[in-house]
Amino acid sequence: MYLDRLNNLKKLIEKEKVGGVLVSSVANITYLIGYANFSKEERDCYLLVSQKEQMLVTHSLLALELKGIDHGFKVMELTARSKFKNIFLSFIKRHSIKKLGIEEEDLRVSEFKRFSGFFKNLVGINLEELRILKEEDEEEKIKKACEIGDLAFENVLQKLKVGVSEKEIAWELEKFVRGEGAELSFRSIVAFGKNSAIPHHQTDLMDFGVKYKNYCSDMTRTVIYGSASKKQKEIYEVVKGAQEKAVGFVRLHSGSAVSDENKKIKIIKLADVDKAAREFILKSGYSSIPHSLGHGIGIEVHERPHVSPRSSEILEKGMVFSIEPGIYLPAGRHGIEDFGGVRIEDLFYFDGKSLVELTHSKKELIELK
Known part of the structure; x- marks a missing residue:
């Protein structure tokens, strides 16, 4: 079930002509991995997805629990050494991404400024269409x-x-x-x-x-x-x-x-x-x-x-x-x-x-x- 959803996301990435996508909304993360115990206010999880890799980035309190769930995502734990910027830029470089899709209606202004400071070519895409037709x-x-x-x-x-x-x-x-x-x-x-x-x-x-x-x-x-x-x-x-x-x-x-x-x-x-x-x-x-x-x-x-x-x-x-x-x-x-x-x-x-x-x-x- 979750593999099918991930494949549909990758089809959308191809359709939108971007190299990958940063998933930030709690609803879409829940849909893609089947776990919902996230805080929208604290923003304690992001997904980074390309055609060849899918990564879940979160803090140590959630990482251990999420590693025990069969969702198909590699769990990356944020630490003092492994900061989000480093994980983000490594992902971009590893997949030679020229344009990255983002949920522009979900990201806060401060988050957008932060991410665009790392990488300029951010493109707004609507991931909600993945959830229109119910299984x-x-x-x-x-x-x-x-x-x-x-x-x-x-x-x-x-x-x-x-x-x-x-x-x-x-x-x-x-x-x-x-x-x-x-x-x-x-x-x-x-x-x-x-x-x-x-x-x-x-x-x-x-x-x-x-x-x-x-x-x-x-x-x-x-x-x-x-x-x-x-x-x-x-x-x-x-x-x-x-x-x-x-x-x-x-x-x-x-x-x-x-x-x-x-x-x-x-x-x-x-x-x-x-x-x-x-x-x-x-x-x-x-x-x-x-x-x-x-x-x-x-x-x-x-x-x-x-x-x-x-x-x-x-x-x-x-x-x-x-x-x-x-x-x-x-x-x-x-x-x-x-x-x-x-x-x-x-x-x-x-x-x-x-x-x-x-x-x-x-x-x-x-x-x-």
Whole structure:
């Protein structure tokens, strides 16, 4: 598995016409070697990769542990004598590298200045494309993270009542997830009118995710305290319908995606998936979604592909992404005091024929009375 990923990186190096690459982002290092216990703030590991050599450079505390992992990288330990500059320049010279690829969106300015002081010909390349299409093992881990998220949501519904605070709900989510052997993939967003206690007839938007074996889930549900008004029900159904419209668009256009006769692949643009949901909301009389319809997910909560009006990406087998339409109303609009918003978010996997839903928490309007 990791050898295939390394080979794909080397193909990208060839495609970008560079002699090698310096991998700095925690997400890409995790993807390439299967180890995630790094500090993004301390920057305690880099990968140096050429067509003939792959090297992991780290400090002594991690070196011993990383040497015991079968990842195919030579582990170089930083010491007083073996400084990064020496290792870096030796690598450049050994492989006669004229241009070196870097993750320019990940490197800090200070790091870029430091590396360009060693070697001038640094070229920005995007390594995130390596992670767009998920392998079966990755899909299973995301699926498991989603299952834990579904259970956590079901559990927290039992705790929701008038008077409970956002912090209490966020803690209940985290406590349950940790009890299942996982962790939250990001700080949970539990939002209702006041930040202290839930008022009656108020929407509560819960956006949270689970991380299981380095892979993330993401889900949003909106519940209403008390009996929903006619307008609240209408808005909720519009949002739900927008998600169904996007999913239906893919199913409609991917049913004949591959013909047995000529093997021609029908192209589905992710921008058109976004458009299907966005137009549904507009035709229902509400403002356009103020954010992208969805995002890819995997080792990071937000990664490629992008499901947005500006996306140039096409739907491919192995993609996992969210579909999360929403309607957000300022206080006082439509006669609803402090209404807030409604968003429904689920994760989907494209198996080459249709979208497979990975999150399964109920989507019917939940009224807590």
